[in-house]
Amino acid sequence: MKKVEIITRTFKLDDIKAALSEIGIKGMTVSEVKGFGRQGGHKEVYRGAEYQVDFVVKVKIEVVVEDARVADVIGAASKAARTGQVGDGKIFVLPVEEVVRIRTGETGDAAI
Amino acid sequence: MNAADTAFVLICSALVMFMTPGLGLFYGGMVRSKNVLATIMQSFILVALMSVLWAVAGYTLAFGKDVGGVIGGLDFLFLNGVGMDATGGPVENIPHLAFMIFQCMFAVITPALITGAFAERMKFGGFLVFSALWLFLVYAPMAHWVWGKGWMAEMGALDFAGGAVVHMSSAAAALAATVVLGKRRGYGHAPFIPHNLPMTVLGAAILWFGWFGFNAGSALAADGFAANAFVTTHLAAATAALGWIFMEWRHSGKATTLGAASGAVAGLVAITPAAGFVTAMPALLIGLGGGVFCFLGVLLKNKLGYDDSLDVVGVHGVGGTWGAIATGLFASINKASGLFYGNPSQLWIQLASVAATWAFCFVASLILFKLVDATIGLRASEEEEVRGLDLSQHNETGYQA
Numbered sequence: 316m317k318k319v320e321i322i323t324r325t326f327k328l329d330d331i332k333a334a335l336s337e338i339g340i341k342g343m344t345v346s347e348v349k350g351f352g353r354q355g356g357h358k359e360v361y362r363g364a365e366y367q368v369d370f371v372v373k374v375k376i377e378v379v380v381e382d383a384r385v386a387d388v389i390g391a392a393s394k395a396a397r398t399g400q401v402g403d404g405k406i407f408v409l410p411v412e413e414v415v416r417i418r419t420g421e422t423g424d425a426a427i
Numbered sequence: 428m429n430a431a432d433t434a435f436v437l438i439c440s441a442l443v444m445f446m447t448p449g450l451g452l453f454y455g456g457m458v459r460s461k462n463v464l465a466t467i468m469q470s471f472i473l474v475a476l477m478s479v480l481w482a483v484a485g486y487t488l489a490f491g492k493d494v495g496g497v498i499g500g501l502d503f504l505f506l507n508g509v510g511m512d513a514t515g516g517p518v519e520n521i522p523h524l525a526f527m528i529f530q531c532m533f534a535v536i537t538p539a540l541i542t543g544a545f546a547e548r549m550k551f552g553g554f555l556v557f558s559a560l561w562l563f564l565v566y567a568p569m570a571h572w573v574w575g576k577g578w579m580a581e582m583g584a585l586d587f588a589g590g591a592v593v594h595m596s597s598a599a600a601a602l603a604a605t606v607v608l609g610k611r612r613g614y615g616h617a618p619f620i621p622h623n624l625p626m627t628v629l630g631a632a633i634l635w636f637g638w639f640g641f642n643a644g645s646a647l648a649a650d651g652f653a654a655n656a657f658v659t660t661h662l663a664a665a666t667a668a669l670g671w672i673f674m675e676w677r678h679s680g681k682a683t684t685l686g687a688a689s690g691a692v693a694g695l696v697a698i699t700p701a702a703g704f705v706t707a708m709p710a711l712l713i714g715l716g717g718g719v720f721c722f723l724g725v726l727l728k729n730k731l732g733y734d735d736s737l738d739v740v741g742v743h744g745v746g747g748t749w750g751a752i753a754t755g756l757f758a759s760i761n762k763a764s765g766l767f768y769g770n771p772s773q774l775w776i777q778l779a780s781v782a783a784t785w786a787f788c789f790v791a792s793l794i795l796f797k798l799v800d801a802t803i804g805l806r807a808s809e810e811e812e813v814r815g816l817d818l819s820q821h822n823e824t825g826y827q828a
Contacts, residue, residue, distance in 0.1 A: 359618075359620060360675075360679045360680075360681065360683065361620065361621060361683070361685055362675075362685060362686065362689060362722075362725045362738060362741075363675060363678055363679060363722065363725060363726045363729065364729050365679065366618040366619075366620055367618070368618065368620075
């Protein structure tokens with residue numbers, strides 16, 4: 316089992332959710348995160364005073380899938396999220412040791 | 428006594444009361460989220476504290492029988508002799524109690540304006556003691572000098588609804604606060620970004636709404652002067668909001684909602700001393716000047732480097748001063764005339780009252796801040812400031828994670 320973490324532009328969330336639903340992904344965890352990469356921050360101006368805001372707001376989508384489906388998830392998510400501009404984000408794939416469905420006690424692939 | 432006038436002044440009193448919690452929202456949105464409650468509290472609790480002090484002794488010090496042009500006598504201590512008819516009051520057409528409570532709301536909002544200068548770093552106890560002392564030793568004398576037949580009134584200074592008494596006085600105290608308290612920790616290198624500008628815009632809208640009571644109500648009658656003050660107030664707020672956003676558009680490339688809200692308030696400040704003495708077209712110019720000059724005043728702070736957290740000096744100091752001078756230029760009704768209407772001496776009188784107000788209020792406030800600082804302390808500790816005043820001063824937080 317693998318966890319796929321997609322960190323990308325917030326306005327792409329709905330597109331990615333739709334793309335993942337289409338390939339049969341039944342659940343995900345979404346959070347709003349801040350960070351920076353090549354895109355860098357942006358400037359904000361309040362009453363004429365300029366502030367450099369280093370952290371850019373992004374959305375993080377976490378999906379846990381069987382090993383065989385990782386490539387499909389990456390394909391669908393990156394297709395939906397790509398704009399071609401700096402700031403499209405990153406996808407991380409991490410090994411998952413165990414999954415437990417709390418209600419039934421099922422484990423492993425059956426619990427995903 | 429006149430029933431319509433009485434009804435009007437009572438309703439205006441309620442409108443002015445609403446301004447102070449509105450000011451709390453205006454300020455509250457501009458601070459960081461860890462200080463939102465402490466900032467709103469500083470305005471809200473003054474509605475309570477100042478009202479009690481005003482009824483007990485503040486009113487008589489401002490409006491009691493004049494003692495040497497400097498202060499009111501103790502005739503109305505504990506509201507003694509302030510009753511349901513006009514007896515003892517300054518006007519014949521409304522109950523003395525109606526005049527007292529209308530003035531009470533001015534005494535409430537004026538010290539609340541100062542809180543913007545020391546936002547995000549003041550101890551609650553020190554703030555309460557300072558505000559109480561300031562009401563008796565700065566506000567009451569100022570109100571007496573201008574509206575209680577004191578020396579500024581005798582000199583012929585025009586201040587319809589409080590350019591000097593309310594705005595310059597609070598701005599001078601704000602400047603004194605920045606001198607005594609110093610900057611917030613991290614000022615100049617950490618970003619101090621407003622945490623909730625929708626709250627600030629709502630606060631500005633409540634202020635604009637309440638200001639009709641403030642200025643039109645200052646006519647103390649439901650008459651043509653009240654209507655004139657209502658119109659001049661509204662138009663000045665409008666041109667100031669436009670003036671401010673066009674200035675910042677040129678300066679930093681974008682018009683902002685914070686700029687529109689700040690501009691509207693700047694225009695309301697600027698028209699306050701003039702509202703009952705000028706007509707509608709000059710009010711457009713006074714408002715425009717308020718928006719432009721106050722924007723420049725706020726920029727000046729960034730250059731000079733003092734930490735007036737929410738720009739009390741830039742908005743109320745610059746706007747109040749411009750309004751007082753503009754009254755000396757544009758006054759044309761209500762038995763007043765300014766420079767442009769053939770009376771240059773009015774301008775000199777206005778300038779003298781501006782200088783006297785700044786000097787007295789700054790020095791007196793500086794002494795009071797130092798006194799409270801030396802006794803019970805003004806500034807929150809480093810740890811309290813870093814944790815945020817909501818937790819450290821009030822044991823609560825504005826938002827749950």
